[in-house]
Amino acid sequence: MRRSRASSASPTTAQASASAERSPLPRGGEPEPVALDEHEAQAGCDFADHGFGVYERWRPLPLGKLLVPPAHAIRADGGYDLLIHFHGAEPVRKLLAPKGMDLVIAGVDLGTRSSEYARALESGGWDALLQAIDREVGSATGSAGAHARRLVLSSWSAGSGAIGRIIERGNSHVDGLILLDSLYGSYMPGQTSLAQGQLAPYVALASAAARGAPVFYLTHTEIPTSGYASTKETATFLLRELGAAPIAVTASGDDAPSGAPGRGAEEAEAGGALRLTRMYDGGSLYVRGYAGAGPGEHCAQLRLLPAILAEHVLPALHR
Numbered sequence: 001m002r003r004s005r006a007s008s009a010s011p012t013t014a015q016a017s018a019s020a021e022r023s024p025l026p027r028g029g030e031p032e033p034v035a036l037d038e039h040e041a042q043a044g045c046d047f048a049d050h051g052f053g054v055y056e057r058w059r060p061l062p063l064g065k066l067l068v069p070p071a072h073a074i075r076a077d078g079g080y081d082l083l084i085h086f087h088g089a090e091p092v093r094k095l096l097a098p099k100g101m102d103l104v105i106a107g108v109d110l111g112t113r114s115s116e117y118a119r120a121l122e123s124g125g126w127d128a129l130l131q132a133i134d135r136e137v138g139s140a141t142g143s144a145g146a147h148a149r150r151l152v153l154s155s156w157s158a159g160s161g162a163i164g165r166i167i168e169r170g171n172s173h174v175d176g177l178i179l180l181d182s183l184y185g186s187y188m189p190g191q192t193s194l195a196q197g198q199l200a201p202y203v204a205l206a207s208a209a210a211r212g213a214p215v216f217y218l219t220h221t222e223i224p225t226s227g228y229a230s231t232k233e234t235a236t237f238l239l240r241e242l243g244a245a246p247i248a249v250t251a252s253g254d255d256a257p258s259g260a261p262g263r264g265a266e267e268a269e270a271g272g273a274l275r276l277t278r279m280y281d282g283g284s285l286y287v288r289g290y291a292g293a294g295p296g297e298h299c300a301q302l303r304l305l306p307a308i309l310a311e312h313v314l315p316a317l318h319r
Contacts, residue, residue: 045299064108073102078145087159114161154178185229209285
């Protein structure tokens with residue numbers, strides 16, 4: 001594992017402006033039934049729409065909706081590569097559908113609080129979702145034995161509530177995990193630090209990825225949170241649990257390792273909206289930290305998804 005040659009910058013002191021009632025940033029307490037598309041424009045998530053590409057249309061699922069690629073993307077035995085993304089289905093469709101990556105893509109939107117996502121996958125909800133996807137892919141492509149041979153999970157913002165519930169259960173093999181400004185944590189009572197042993201399933205997956213196991217890609221901004229740990233704090237905590245630290249990146253990039261995987265392409269995919277401030281690469285574990293503490297920078301994290309898939313996840317699935 002590589003350690004930083006310079007200390008990472010201290011957490012930003014800039015405070016995010018008070019969020020409107022329909023802010024996409026995660027909040028505590030009881031959820032309100034707010035759909036992402038209602039506030040995409042006000043939050044800077046109004047990405048250009050280039051259509052559905054090779055996908056015909058969204059297909060409804062009992063939980064979420066599905067994009068099925070042409071039949072040639074399905075193996076003769078019915079196997080297919082599946083991406084399930086939590087929180088931000090329409091932005092992900094706009095970003096991925098025109099790319100033609102031969103992925104079956106499920107998008108799940110359940111509001112702006114992680115608790116909504118966690119509850120939806122309890123009591124058999126996760127198994128039911130996987131079964132419904134198999135049935136829909138089989139119906140769309142005429143494959144009686146349709147089944148996900150590779151499973152990639154991704155989330156943005158509050159969607160991590162679903163990811164946490166899935167990996168805590170540990171009964172689904174995950175071939176890739178992408179968390180886009182989406183990993184939060186709880187503080188110890190009366191303190192502002194995370195307890196040792198917290199985020200244990202993520203630490204275990206990160207440790208396995210550092211040894212070359214399935215890709216784990218984690219990004220964060222510098223958006224502060226109140227009463228719980230921010231994505232920057234959890235990323236720092238996760239690396240510390242592994243005995244690792246990120247490399248600080250200056251504005252000129254002089255402190256970044258030469259040939260760092262994907263750095264230029266990922267920032268290009270983000271449309272120049274994000275500035276990389278720190279990074280860590282070890283095995284199949286990638287951590288990227290970006291400047292910015294507002295909804296625009298938060299939304300821009302979604303733009304990283306196509307390059308992360310193309311440069312890191314899909315090559316790992318097919319090797």
